[in-house]
Amino acid sequence: MSLMHTLLGVLNWRPMTGYEIKKYLDNSTQFFWHAEHSQIYPVLKDLEVHGYIHAQSISQVNKPDKKIYSITEVGRGVLRAWLREPLDEIPPLKNPVLLKLFFIGMLDKDEILSQLRLQLEAHHGRLKRLQQEVASRVQGVIQNAGRNQENRMWELIYQYGELQEQAFIHWLEITIQVIESDDQTEVSVSGNDDPSQNNM
Amino acid sequence: MSLMHTLLGVLNWRPMTGYEIKKYLDNSTQFFWHAEHSQIYPVLKDLEVHGYIHAQSISQVNKPDKKIYSITEVGRGVLRAWLREPLDEIPPLKNPVLLKLFFIGMLDKDEILSQLRLQLEAHHGRLKRLQQEVASRVQGVIQNAGRNQENRMWELIYQYGELQEQAFIHWLEITIQVIESDDQTEVSVSGNDDPSQNNM
């Protein structure tokens, strides 16, 4: 269960409440991980029962108690063991956008183009947000913590995020051009050809 | 539920059995989609109950009946409706490898490098397999069906697959270099710095 390790990983940076973790995931890991609060709270309880983290309750007026969780040495061991499990395979990934585009050939040319342009716009926005995050972070790191290994991984992962966005944007632009310059008056006659026949 | 649309999409190319669909997904969509047979069979039944597909049973000796499913006109309508749902957002993706690398900074330099090299190897292999698939397919298409819109989308999606692999391989190589040339004698003093502090 990766969410368990995600929470340990986040709490290894600093103690946090479940609410903060949710925001953290929304802001910092959107392009490779996420979770809902309804999943986070129960897993935090589990982790506490196992002794991987411990909570400090802070009572508040007119709000539920705030529980600040910290990782324990046992938890740190579990995290380390997970990090060491060999990355010798590529886990199966799911990308609903590629899935849809894979089948989209049955629509009209202009419908296909419209879908491609919508994604292009969305990814332009994402790339911009990603770059702003990186820029604003570099400032803080220079002033504060300095460059330790954790900071370096953060930067590298974000560099990959940008690279990935740029690659997809590039592909979308090329693909739009290809489809645009495509004489779509003569579609396939059978209408039901199998593009996979040489592929099994 | 995307699996439902996946099955409709596949059956829109040609009639298939559940068993064939499973193989099809394993071979042709690995880098953006997958499903287990234990999930496929029940969904096929659902689709049949809804009238989106219909089955033709073929009895066999010493094997369970083979059920060849075909998409109906109603099913094709459902598929088309799904394909038209606007791609104006980026769905949340999960990548367990990036997740692990995001937290891996707490390990020793050589452990990090070992993990990065394992992934690099795995992706080299994947890129090679992808390129072979593309090459062998291009042959068949030239001889057979010719180039219709479905064939073109297949090619474009696979081009993206290669691009993605190349981008990740490139990033892994750069990252390995960065970590290698990193003087890791002086690690952070507090050991618990938060790389996210300027990020929420």
Next chain:
DNA sequence: CAAGGCATGTAAATCGTTACATGATTTA
């Protein structure tokens, strides 16, 4: 005064994986 942020939880439903179950034929 409505919407969003703060802060935590539970319940129900759905989705996905792993394991169980069968059994002949072909390949290494």
Next chain:
DNA sequence: TAAATCATGTAACGATTTACATGCCTTG
């Protein structure tokens, strides 16, 4: 002779999403 291929299914478990539930404070 062990493993893989063909061919379909169910059961149990685990993971994830959506909805329900509360209630004050701050901002627009």
